Amino acid sequence: MSMRILGNVDSFELWDTPRNQAFIDALKAGIPPGSRKWGRDEGKMAWIVAAPYLDTVKQLCQQHFGQMPLVTGQISSVVKAGLYSFELHYLGLPKPRGDGSVSSMGWTEGGWKALFELGVLAAWFGFAVPGESGYTGVDQSSHYATLGVSRTADEAAVKSAYRRAARTYHPDVNKEPDAAAAFIAVKKAYDTLSDPGQRARYDMALVYAGSSATQPKARREMGDFSWRPPVRCGRLSVEAAKVMGVYQLKRIVGWQDITNELGQTMVTYWPKGADHFEVRWL
Amino acid sequence: MNNLVKTADGSLLDTAQRNGLTLVDVMMNARVMVLVDTSSSMKEDDAPGGKTRIDAAEEELRQIQRNYPGQVAVVSFSSRVEFCPGGVPTRQFDFTDVAAALEFALPADKAGVRVVLISDGQPDSETQAFGMAHRYKHSIDTVYCGGERDFGGREFLAELARRTGGVFGSGAAPGLLAAPVTLLLGGK
Numbered sequence: 382m383s384m385r386i387l388g389n390v391d392s393f394e395l396w397d398t399p400r401n402q403a404f405i406d407a408l409k410a411g412i413p414p415g416s417r418k419w420g421r422d423e424g425k426m427a428w429i430v431a432a433p434y435l436d437t438v439k440q441l442c443q444q445h446f447g448q449m450p451l452v453t454g455q456i457s458s459v460v461k462a463g464l465y466s467f468e469l470h471y472l473g474l475p476k477p478r479g480d481g482s483v484s485s486m487g488w489t490e491g492g493w494k495a496l497f498e499l500g501v502l503a504a505w506f507g508f509a510v511p512g513e514s515g516y517t518g519v520d521q522s523s524h525y526a527t528l529g530v531s532r533t534a535d536e537a538a539v540k541s542a543y544r545r546a547a548r549t550y551h552p553d554v555n556k557e558p559d560a561a562a563a564f565i566a567v568k569k570a571y572d573t574l575s576d577p578g579q580r581a582r583y584d585m586a587l588v589y590a591g592s593s594a595t596q597p598k599a600r601r602e603m604g605d606f607s608w609r610p611p612v613r614c615g616r617l618s619v620e621a622a623k624v625m626g627v628y629q630l631k632r633i634v635g636w637q638d639i640t641n642e643l644g645q646t647m648v649t650y651w652p653k654g655a656d657h658f659e660v661r662w663l
Numbered sequence: 664m665n666n667l668v669k670t671a672d673g674s675l676l677d678t679a680q681r682n683g684l685t686l687v688d689v690m691m692n693a694r695v696m697v698l699v700d701t702s703s704s705m706k707e708d709d710a711p712g713g714k715t716r717i718d719a720a721e722e723e724l725r726q727i728q729r730n731y732p733g734q735v736a737v738v739s740f741s742s743r744v745e746f747c748p749g750g751v752p753t754r755q756f757d758f759t760d761v762a763a764a765l766e767f768a769l770p771a772d773k774a775g776v777r778v779v780l781i782s783d784g785q786p787d788s789e790t791q792a793f794g795m796a797h798r799y800k801h802s803i804d805t806v807y808c809g810g811e812r813d814f815g816g817r818e819f820l821a822e823l824a825r826r827t828g829g830v831f832g833s834g835a836a837p838g839l840l841a842a843p844v845t846l847l848l849g850g851k
Binding site: 522523579581582583584585586587588589590 | 685686687688690691692693736746748770771773774775776
């Protein structure tokens with residue numbers, strides 16, 4: 382039976398692919414979770430994939446099955462972005478995707494319904510390298526990235542960011558396996574950036590280490606995706622395209638703490654082995 | 664070990680690797696930045712023992728880095744400027760763009776790292792070099808490593824040090840670089 386693609390408005394269905402684990406792995410690696418699902422229709426199962434990944438799917442079919450699927454129906458790969466607001470309850474760690482991108486999934490409205498490209502997070506938290514975009518342009522390991530502030534952040538902004546990140550990763554609160562290490566990194570970042578002399582030396586060191594061919598290249602080759610968002614939940618205003626019910630973020634416009642009627646702030650984390658994140662109010 | 668970069672014992676990169684630190688962590692504690700001229704005239708073999716000027720400079724740099732691990736940042740310059748975290752200057756054998764080298768080292772000067780220029784003088788543009796030196800907050804120390812009869816090169820380096828309140832060192836003898844750098848690092 383030949384494979385076929387059935388187009389919808391913002392997505393398409395891929396039918397009748399032979400069972401092939403390598404194909405499934407490649408598809409999962411190349412397309413973020415919010416943009417593909419293994420769905421049921423009329424008692425049969427098919428891959429349902431967001432429209433922008435049509436070419437990726439075609440290439441994978443060619444690569445693994447030696448043939449292109451037959452495409453029927455209209456597929457609109459240009460999805461208009463709009464402004465949305467939602468409560469983000471948990472932001473996952475960034476992961477590399479098979480297409481070279483790095484992104485995080487966010488839990489909102491009862492599911493993994495927000496997709497954050499690393500560049501979107503880097504732009505919001507202020508540590509994207511000007512003039513560059515995507516994973517390679519993001520200095521994930523700097524103290525600025527750890528706190529989620531820009532290189533020009535003033536003392537007050539650094540202090541505020543430290544409090545937020547410390548609240549998120551304090552080992553008394555956060556039961557993720559490496560929360561203690563994350564907290565130490567946050568503390569080290571604050572100690573450096575809050576002392577003007579240390580900060581001047583650090584900025585100088587970043588200039589030279591960044592100019593060295595050894596550092597970023599080595600990090601890329603090692604596949605180092607170690608950056609942890611300094612905050613994992615919040616009330617977000619975003620510019621996004623909504624595809625298959627998932628917000629595909631183009632830009633974060635606002636990010637505020639979620640507070641309850643007692644004035645407490647929401648903190649979320651994912652304990653090792655748990656099947657869902659946990660919520661604390663501080 | 665990184666196979667792409669030559670690494671001298673005690674260099675920033677070597678120190679980072681030995682101690683499990685990042686290059687940024689080590690660079691933060693560097694005390695001296697040595698700008699090494701790798702222009703074509705550095706191929707002259709008039710250094711002691713019949714060595715080329717660049718070989719002599721590199722040998723001394725290795726010794727200094729061994730004695731003061733993680734404290735010396737090496738930068739090579741000729742027609743382009745290159746940060747050399749492995750502590751071994753990249754040999755370019757081209758022009759002598761001192762102004763570009765001094766501009767490259769400005770952030771180090773701003774952060775209080777002492778800047779030492781080792782060269783045989785004769786920059787592409789003395790005017791531009793002096794102009795760049797004028798932007799320095801601290802002094803620039805210079806070490807002459809050219810031939811004995813090259814008075815122009817020697818004078819330029821002496822003048823550069825004088826204008827910034829730095830120290831000028833000269834000598835076609837072993838230790839031409841080690842002496843001033845050791846002094847800066849607090850040794851004898």
